[in-house]
Amino acid sequence: MSINLLYHDVTESGADDASGFAGPEAARYKLTPEEFSRHLDRIANSVTAPALASATDLSSGTGWSITFDDGGVSAITTIAAELELRNWRGWFFIATDFIDQPGFCTQAQLRQLHQRGHVIGSHSCSHPERISSCSWSQLVDEWSRSCKLLAEIVEEPIKSGSVPGGFYSPDVARAASEAGIKLLFNSEPTTGEFEVQGCRILGRYNVYRGMSADDASSLLSSPLRRWRQSAFWSAKKAAKTVAGPIYKAVRKHLLSQVYKPHSAAP
Ligand SMILES: [Zn+2]
Structure with missing residues (x-):
């Protein structure tokens, strides 16, 4: 069994768009450096099992892992050093169309992350809005082209990936497997x-802005806390299936209300 945490970017307060995807939707998953550091301190106090971070030991992986999606530049400017301080390594999943774009890691930075012992994996090329709706040929293209490019960058085969937006389907997994992804x-x-x-x-268990350090670390130590996130996720999934577009529209509206004062600032 492994417990896997999903983080995204770490950005200074008020500079949400400095790393990773821009906008209020993405910002919900960005922690400030202080928040992130508090999380890691608290986690370090509560778990003793070593972090699972070896793509070469995929079959026997147990324990817990810390993963980061999208490939935002904070991976190299903030996150890697914080992990290394504790002698941990992370998994970084990169949407390859965004490499070298403002706010995202460059090829050289990804190579550096890899050389420092972190795992580099694919997060597709284009980060489709709903990858589970892509055609088979699109799926194969998204996984195989991204893995090929990343393998060229880190000079090693890419064996791991993460599903953009979490839109999993059996075909998404089958296409990933065809591209050589083992995890x-x-x-x-x-x-x-x-x-x-x-x-x-x-x-993976999602960590978001505003989640307390206690809450994040209890995802690793408390089955009850994990169950709570699972129950919430299942309820949300059911609501999305039933309400579909209505759910999406309401959520978008609410988000725009929440972030209005922010985005209206100069
Ligand atoms: Zn993503």
């Missing part, structure tokens, strides 16, 4: 895992 993280909050065509599928 695929989705965003379902579960410690359960299964295999699709030789590719191990693992869930």
Whole structure:
């Protein structure tokens, strides 16, 4: 069993767009450096198991891991050093179309992360809005082209990936497996895992802005806390299925209200 945490970017307060995808939706998953550091301190106090961070030891991985999606530049400017301070390593999943774009890691920075012992994996090329709706050929293209480019950058085969937006489907996994991915993280909050065509599928627990350090660390130490996130996720999934576009529209509206004062600032 492994417990996997999903983080995104770490950005200074008021500079949400400095790393990773821009906008209020993405900002909900960005922590400030202080918040992030508090999380890691608290986690270090509560768990003793070593972080799972070795793409070469995929079959026997147990324990816990810390993962980061999208490939925002904070991976190299902030996150890596914080992890290394504690002698930890992370998994970084990169949407390759954004490499070298403002706010994202450059090729040289990704190579550096890899050389410092972090795992580099694919997060597709274009980060489709809903990857589970892509055609088979699109899926194969998204995984294989991103893995090929990342392998050229880090000079090693890419064996891990994470599903953009968490939109998992069996075809998403099958296409990832065809591209050589042996370990695929989705965003379902579960410690359960299964295999699709030789590719191990693992869930992850989402960490978001404003989550307390206690709360984040209890995802690792408390089955009850994990169950709470799973229950919430299942309820949300059911609501999305039933309400579909209405849910999306209401959520977008609410978000725009919440972030209005912020974005209206000069
Ligand atoms: Zn993503």
